[in-house]
Amino acid sequence: MAMIVIGRALLGFLCLFAYLIYKFRRRHLSLDDDIEEFLHNHQNLQPIKYSYSEIKKMTHNFKDKLGQGGFGSVYKGKL
Secondary structure (H helix, E strand, O other), X not given: OHHHXXXXXXXXXXXXXXXXXXXXXXHHHHHHHHHHHHHHHOHHHXXXXXXXXXXXXXXXXXXXXXXXXXXXXXXXXXX
């Protein structure tokens, strides 16, 4: 009798765990699809890539340093 109860409880936990994984993956996949659709519909929001020489001109040869960030130095410049 105790083995049947333990078996059912174990089966219940496995089913619950599988359901939670299914819901988690489904939710995250739909978020990724929404983001991809947004980026595809708004092509003009894509990042602009600048060459090193263009950045050097915009910042006046890296003359005015504003500070230090997590990704490196930050310089004042005009687009």
